[in-house]
Amino acid sequence: xxxxxxxxxxxxxxxxxxxxxxxxxxxxxxxxxxxxxxxxxxxxxxxxxxxxxxxxxxxxxxxxxxxxxxxxxxxxxxxxxxxxxxxxxxxxxxxxxxxxxxxxxxxxxxxxxxxxxxxxxxxxxxxxxxxxxxxxxxxxxxxxxxxxxxxxxxxxxxxxxxxxxxxxxxxxxxxxxxxxxxxxxxxxxxxxxxxxxxxxxxxxxxxxxxxxxxxxxxxxxxxxxxxxxxxxxxxxxxxxxxxxxxxxxxxxxxxxxxxxxxxxxxxxxxxxxxxxxxxxxxxxxxxxxxxxxxxxxxxxxxxxxxxxxxxxxxxxxxxxxxxxxxxxxxxxxxxxxxxxxxxxxxxxxxxxxxxxxxxxxxxxxxxxxxxxxxxxxxxxxxxxxxxxxxxxxxxxxxxxxxxxxxxxxxxxxxxxxxxxxxxxxxxxxxxxxxxxxxxx
Amino acid sequence: xxxxxxxxxxxxxxxxxxxxxxxxxxxxxxxxxxxxxxxxxxxxxxxxxxxxxxxxxxxxxxxxxxxxxxxxxxxxxxxxxxxxxxxxxxxxxxxxxxxxxxxxxxxxxxxxxxxxxxxxxxxxxxxxxxxxxxxxxxxxxxxxxxxxxxxxxxxxxxxxxxxxxxxxxxxxxxxxxxxxxxxxxxxxxxxxxxxxxxxxxxxxxxxxxxxxxxxxxxxxxxxxxxxxxxxxxxxxxxxxxxxxxxxxxxxxxxxxxxxxxxxxxxxxxxxxxxxxxxxxxxxxxxxxxxxxxxxxxxxxxxxxxxxxxxxxxxxxxxxxxxxxxxxxxxxxxxxxxxxxxxxxxxxxxxxxxxxxxxxxxxxxxxxxxxxxxxxxxxxxxxxxxxxxxxxxxxxxxxxxxxxxxxxxxxxxxxxxxxxxxxxxxxxxxxxxxxxxxxxx
Numbered sequence: 028x029x030x031x032x033x034x035x036x037x038x039x040x041x042x043x044x045x046x047x048x049x050x051x052x053x054x055x056x057x058x059x060x061x062x063x064x065x066x067x068x069x070x071x072x073x074x075x076x077x078x079x080x081x082x083x084x085x086x087x088x089x090x091x092x093x094x095x096x097x098x099x100x101x102x103x104x105x106x107x108x109x110x111x112x113x114x115x116x117x118x119x120x121x122x123x124x125x126x127x128x129x130x131x132x133x134x135x136x137x138x139x140x141x142x143x144x145x146x147x148x149x150x151x152x153x154x155x156x157x158x159x160x161x162x163x164x165x166x167x168x169x170x171x172x173x174x175x176x177x178x179x180x181x182x183x184x185x186x187x188x189x190x191x192x193x194x195x196x197x198x199x200x201x202x203x204x205x206x207x208x209x210x211x212x213x214x215x216x217x218x219x220x221x222x223x224x225x226x227x228x229x230x231x232x233x234x235x236x237x238x239x240x241x242x243x244x245x246x247x248x249x250x251x252x253x254x255x256x257x258x259x260x261x262x263x264x265x266x267x268x269x270x271x272x273x274x275x276x277x278x279x280x281x282x283x284x285x286x287x288x289x290x291x292x293x294x295x296x297x298x299x300x301x302x303x304x305x306x307x308x309x310x311x312x313x314x315x316x317x318x319x320x321x322x323x324x325x326x327x328x329x330x331x332x333x334x335x336x337x338x339x340x341x342x343x344x345x346x347x348x349x350x351x352x353x354x355x356x357x358x359x360x361x362x363x364x365x366x367x368x369x370x371x372x373x374x375x376x377x378x379x380x381x382x383x384x385x386x387x388x389x390x391x392x393x394x395x396x397x398x399x400x401x402x403x404x405x406x407x408x409x410x411x412x413x414x415x416x417x418x419x420x421x422x423x424x425x426x427x428x429x430x431x432x433x434x435x436x437x438x439x440x441x442x443x444x445x446x447x448x449x450x451x452x453x454x455x456x457x458x459x460x461x462x463x464x465x466x467x
Numbered sequence: 468x469x470x471x472x473x474x475x476x477x478x479x480x481x482x483x484x485x486x487x488x489x490x491x492x493x494x495x496x497x498x499x500x501x502x503x504x505x506x507x508x509x510x511x512x513x514x515x516x517x518x519x520x521x522x523x524x525x526x527x528x529x530x531x532x533x534x535x536x537x538x539x540x541x542x543x544x545x546x547x548x549x550x551x552x553x554x555x556x557x558x559x560x561x562x563x564x565x566x567x568x569x570x571x572x573x574x575x576x577x578x579x580x581x582x583x584x585x586x587x588x589x590x591x592x593x594x595x596x597x598x599x600x601x602x603x604x605x606x607x608x609x610x611x612x613x614x615x616x617x618x619x620x621x622x623x624x625x626x627x628x629x630x631x632x633x634x635x636x637x638x639x640x641x642x643x644x645x646x647x648x649x650x651x652x653x654x655x656x657x658x659x660x661x662x663x664x665x666x667x668x669x670x671x672x673x674x675x676x677x678x679x680x681x682x683x684x685x686x687x688x689x690x691x692x693x694x695x696x697x698x699x700x701x702x703x704x705x706x707x708x709x710x711x712x713x714x715x716x717x718x719x720x721x722x723x724x725x726x727x728x729x730x731x732x733x734x735x736x737x738x739x740x741x742x743x744x745x746x747x748x749x750x751x752x753x754x755x756x757x758x759x760x761x762x763x764x765x766x767x768x769x770x771x772x773x774x775x776x777x778x779x780x781x782x783x784x785x786x787x788x789x790x791x792x793x794x795x796x797x798x799x800x801x802x803x804x805x806x807x808x809x810x811x812x813x814x815x816x817x818x819x820x821x822x823x824x825x826x827x828x829x830x831x832x833x834x835x836x837x838x839x840x841x842x843x844x845x846x847x848x849x850x851x852x853x854x855x856x857x858x859x860x861x862x863x864x865x866x867x868x869x870x871x872x873x874x875x876x877x878x879x880x881x882x883x884x885x886x887x888x889x890x891x892x893x894x895x896x897x898x899x900x901x902x903x904x905x906x907x
Contacts, residue, residue: 161601162642167725180724187723192666193657197725198638198732202602202826203690212691214823217633217764226632228764228822250643250734251652253904277823283627284620285607285637286726292638293823294690324657324668382668383654383717383733386642464693 028260028331029122029308034058034129037449041132042139043146045079052300052442052452053077058128059300059454060110060265066153074105074113074157076128077300077454080149083128087145090131093138098127109159110301114264115389117246118305121264125305154206154299157267158243158390163204163295164380165239165271165394166196170370172399172407179415180279191321194371194379199271199394200292206299207456213433213463214293216277230463231274233416234431238344238407238439240366241269241297242373242393250386256329259377260304262387266340266373268298268439268456269394275410275430297392298439298456306451310443311335314372326382327375336374340366340453342398342441344407349434350424358438359422364400364407366441433462468700468771469562469748474498474569477889481572482579483586485519492740492882492892493517498568499705499740499894500550506593514545514553514597516568517740517894520589523568527585530571533578538567549599550741554704555829557686558745561704565745594646594739597707598683598830603644603735604820605679605711605834606636610810612839612847619855620719631761634811634819639711639834640732646739647896653873653903654733656717670903671714673856674871678784678847678879680806681709681737682813682833690826696769699814700744702827706780706813708738708879708896709834715850715870737832738879738896746891750883751775754812766822767815776814780806780893782838782881784847789874790864798878799862804840804847806881873902 033039034056040047041055053059059077064070073086083090086106094102101124104113113120131138167173170190177185189195213234217226245264248254254262271291278290314336316322329336342365347358371379376393397407406412409430413420419427431437441453473479474496480487481495493499499517504510513526523530526546534542541564544553553560571578607613610630617625629635653674657666685704688694694702711731718730754776756762769776782805787798811819816833837847846852849870853860859867871877881893 162640164728177724189657189659189666189720189723193721195721195725196728198640198728200602200638200825201641202828202831203824205690212824215693216823217629219629225761226629226764228766250645251904253655274823280629281633281635282724282726283629284617284722284726285635286722286724288604288636288638289819289823289825292825321665324666326668379729383656383714383729384643384652385640385729385732388642391642464691 028335029305031308034125035309035448037447040134041078042134042136043078043081043132045081048079050450051079052454053079054449054451055129055132056449057302057306057451058125059302059306060157061299061301062109062155062157063152065147065151072108072155074110077149078132081146082149082152084145084147089142089145093131093141094127097123109390110157111159111390114158114243114245115247118261121245121303122305125303156204156206156297157301160201160204160390160392161388163199163201163392164196165199165396166194166371166376167396168194168369168371168376169396169399171368171401172397172411175399175406175411179410192324194376197286199295203292204295204297206297209294209296210459210461211294212461214274215463216274216289217280218276219280226280231276232430233275234460235273235275235409236344236431236437237271237273237397238342239269239271239397240340240395241267242395243301244387244391244393245389247388248381248386251384253384254377254381256327256374256378257331259374262377263304263373265301265303266453267301268441268453270296270437270439270456270458271394296456296458298454300454302451302453307338307443309448310339310445312337312339312367326378332372332374336372337367337369338373340441340443342366343439345438345440347436347438348422348424348426348432350426354424356424361412362404362406364398364405366395366398368400369395369398431460433460435460468751468775469745471748474565475749475888477887480574481518482574482576483518483521483572485521488519490890491519492894493519494889494891495569495572496889497742497746497891498565499742499746500597501739501741502549502595502597503592505587505591512548512595514550517589518572521586522589522592524585524587529582529585533571533581534567537563549830550597551599551830554598554683554685555687558701561685561743562745565743596644596646596737597741600641600644600830600832601828603639603641603832604636605639605836606634606811606816607836608634608809608811608816609836609839611808611841612837612851615839615846615851619850632764634816637726639735643732644735644737646737649734649736650899650901651734652901654714655903656714656729657720658716659720666720671716672870673715674900675713675715675849676784676871676877677711677713677837678782679709679711679837680780680835681707682835683741684827684831684833685829687828688821688826691824693824694817694821696767696814696818697771699817702817703744703813705741705743706893707741708881708893710736710877710879710896710898711834736896736898738894740894742891742893747778747883749888750779750885752777752779752807763815766818772812772814776812777807777809778813780881780883782806783879785878785880787876787878788862788864788866788872790866794864796864801852802844802846804838804845806835806838808840809835809838871900873900875900
C-alpha cells in the first residue's frame with residue numbers, strides 16, 4: 028500500500044496556475060493519466076497528465092529533455108498510443124514518474140519555462156481509451172446494490188448464500204468500451220412483455236446506468252500463478268469512473284443461467300483520466316466487515332486490508348435531459364455514494380480473480396459493480412432509485428423518469444477529500460442515449 | 468453461404484503425397500489455417516496451411532513469388548504472427564487464397580518444384596493461437612447439454628423458459644486461452660462442501676472438460692450496427708475445436724446470479740487448425756427446429772438457415788490417463804456427438820450477438836457450448852456422462868472416473884464426412900491436468 032510522501036504534501040502549488048484553484052479535480056497532488064490528442068486533429072494519440080485545466084503532453088520533446096533514469100523510460104512508454112506498456116512497467120516506474128512530474132511542475136521548479144510549451148488545454152483535447160483492454164471483468168461488490176436488485180429479480184431470495192463469501196463477478200465485453208462522450212442508440216433486445224407467453228424483439232424500455240468505479244490492472248500475473256492479497260495492489264495501476272449501461276428488460280429475460288450478456292455489452296463508458304493508487308494514498312479507509320457477517324476466507328483477509336483496504340471515493344450520478352439542455356437548465360443530481368461502502372476491496376477483487384491461476388494483463392479493466400450506499404438515496408442505478416420502475420423520479424423540469432429516455436445524458440463525477448489534504452478528482456464520465464434505430 | 472466449387476472436387480489430389488492418404492485430416496480439399504513455427508526455434512510465428520502431414524509456410528518467400536492479386540495480399544497478411552489482419556480482410560480474400568492454394572498444390576500444378584521448400588513437417592512444428600482474441604463469448608447452444616446439466620443444477624427447473632428463444636451466451640476469459648498442448652495445474656477455488664454451512668478454498672474436486680466447437684470471427688461489425696442473419700456467415704472465418712475446462716464444484720457455488728467466472732477462466736484450449744466455412748460447404752445440413760418447439764423470432768430465422776444452416780461436424784472426446792501412458796495403452800473414447808444436433812446455428816449466434824449493436828472484431832472467438840447429442844452416450848462432458856458424478860465411468864485399465872484425475876489428458880477430435888466428398892478433419896485439441904500447486 029502506498030505511503031504518503033512529498034507528492035501528497037497539501038502545501039504544494041504548481042506553476043500552472045489553474046492547478047492551484049480551489050475545487051479543481053486536478054491539483055498537483057493528483058497527476059492522473061489519460062490518452063489524448065488535439066480535438067479534430069490527426070495527431071497520434073499519446074499519454075497525458077492532467078494539471079488544472081491543462082494536459083501535460085507526455086510525448087512532448089520538452090519533457091523528454093528533462094527527465095532521466097526510470098522516469099525517462101516511463102515517459103517514453105507514455106508517448107505510445109495506449110498506456111499498456113507504461114502500466115506493465117509496474118509500480119516503481121509509475122512512482123518514479125509521479126515524483127519527477129511533481130517536482131517538475133511545482134511552483135519552484137526550474138523547468139517551468141522549458142515545459143510551458145508541452146501543455147495542451149483540456150478544452151482543446153479529445154480522448155481515447157487509455158489502454159487496449161484485453162479483458163474486462165465486472166464485479167458486484169456493493170452489498171447494498173446486490174440486496175436491492177436481488178429483491179427486484181428474486182423477491183424471495185434477494186441476497187444469495189454465496190454473496191458474503193465470494194466477490195461475485197463475471198466477464199464483460201471489452202470491444203464496446205468507449206471513453207467519455209459515448210453516444211449510443213437505444214439497443215434492441217429480446218424482452219418478455221408482461222403477461223406474454225413469448226418474447227419479442229424491441230428497443231429496450233428499461234435502459235439504465237450503473238455508477239461504478241473502474242480499476243485498471245498494471246503489472247499482470249502469469250497464467251497459473253496467484254496474486255496474494257498482500258501483493259494485490261502492486262498490480263493495480265489506478266481507478267476511473269465507469270458507466271455500465273444496462274437494459275433491464277433484456278437482462279431479466281436473458282440472465283439465467285449464465286448471467287448478463289446482451290443487456291450489458293452494447294456500451295460501457297469510462298472517464299478519460301486514471302487516478303493512480305499512489306495519488307489516492309491519503310484517502311484510504313479501514314475495510315470493515317459487519318461483525319454479524321461471516322469474515323472472509325484467509326486468502327481474502329489481511330492486516331493491511333483491515334487497516335486501510337477501502338478507498339473513500341465520493342461518487343455522484345447526474346442526469347441532463349433533452350429538455351434541460353433546450354431550456355439551458357443544469358443537470359440534476361440523482362444520487363451520491365462512496366466507494367468506501369463497498370463490501371469487497373480492490374485488493375480482494377484482484378486476489379479472488381487470480382486464486383485459480385487466471386492471468387490478469389496490463390490494461391485489463393475491473394468494474395466494481397454499481398456502487399450504492401446504505402440508504403435508498405445512495406442508489407447507483409435507476410432500477411434501485413425507482414424501485415424497479417414502480418416509483419418515478421420527479422425532475423425540476425416537470426419531467427419524470429423511471430428509466431432513461433432518448434436524449435438523456437448521464438454524467439458521473441468522483442472525487443476524494445479529507446481534512447489536511449488537497450481534494451483530488453476523477454473528472455467525469457458522460458454518455459448520451461440516442462433514439463433506437465428503425466426496425467430492420 | 469458458400470457454394471461448392473472446384474476446391475471441393477473429390478477427385479483432386481495433391482503433389483504432396485501425404486495429403487492423398489485415406490483418412491488424413493488435411494487433404495487438399497481442406498486447407499485449414501494455423502499459426503506455427505519450427506519447434507523450439509526462435510523463428511517468428513506465422514501463418515501456415517495444413518496439407519497431409521505437412522505445413523505450407525505462408526510466410527515463405529517461394530510462395531510470395533507465385534501468388535498475384537488478392538491472393539498475394541492475403542498471403543502477405545498470413546505472414547504476420549497472428550491471422551487477425553487476414554481474418555479482417557473478409558471472405559473475398561479468404562476465398563481467393565483458397566483458390567490459389569488449391570491450384571498451386573494440386574497434382575498437376577506447375578509450382579510443385581518451386582514450392583517444395585516452403586513446407587515444414589507438422590511433427591517439427593509448434594503452434595500459437597491463430598489470432599489475438601479480443602473477446603471470447605461462450606454459448607450454450609446444445610439443448611441436450613442444457614437439459615441434462617439443468618437437471619443437475621436445478622432438478623425442478625432444468626430448461627429455463629428463455630432457452631428456446633434466446634441463444635444463451637456469456638463472455639468468457641480471453642487471456643487464459645491457449646493452443647492445444649496446454650497443461651495446467653488443477654485450479655483452486657471456493658467450494659461448499661456437502662452439508663457445510665461455509666465454503667472453503669480447495670483444489671477443485673470436480674474438474675471437467677467441455678467438448679465445444681470454436682468459431683473465429685473474420686470481418687467484424689461496427690459498434691451500433693447489426694449483422695442480419697442472412698449475412699452472418701460472411702463474418703465467420705472458420706471453426707476449430709475448443710475445450711472449455713470447467714471446475715463444477717466452483718461453478719455450483721459461484722454461478723448465481725451472474726454466471727460462471729473462476730470455474731471457467733483458468734484455462735481454455737483450442738485446436739491449432741481453423742477450418743474455413745468454405746471448406747465445410749459440402750457438410751452443411753438443414754437447421755431444424757422440432758415442430759412442437761417455438762420457432763425462432765424473425766431476426767433468428769431465414770430460408771438459408773432452414774436449407775443448410777447446420778454443420779455436420781463429428782466430434783469425439785478421448786481420455787488418456789497417466790496409467791494408460793505408463794502401460795502404453797491407447798486413449799479411450801468417452802463420447803461421440805455431432806455439431807449438427809446443435810439447437811442454434813452459427814449464423815444465429817452471430818445475429819443474436821449483434822442484435823443490440825454489440826461489435827464483433829476480427830479474431831474474436833465464439834464457443835458453441837458443450838456439444839452433447841440426443842442420447843446419454845453423446846454427452847460432451849463428464850458431468851453429464853457420470854450423472855453429476857454419481858455414476859463413475861469404468862476404463863479399460865480398471866480405473867474409474869467421475870471427474871478428471873491429475874495426469875489425465877483429454878483429446879478432442881473433429882471431422883466431416885459425407886458420401887461423394889473427401890473427408891476433412893479439424894485435427895485435435897489436447898490438454899493435460901497437472902496436480903494442484905501446494906497451498907500458499
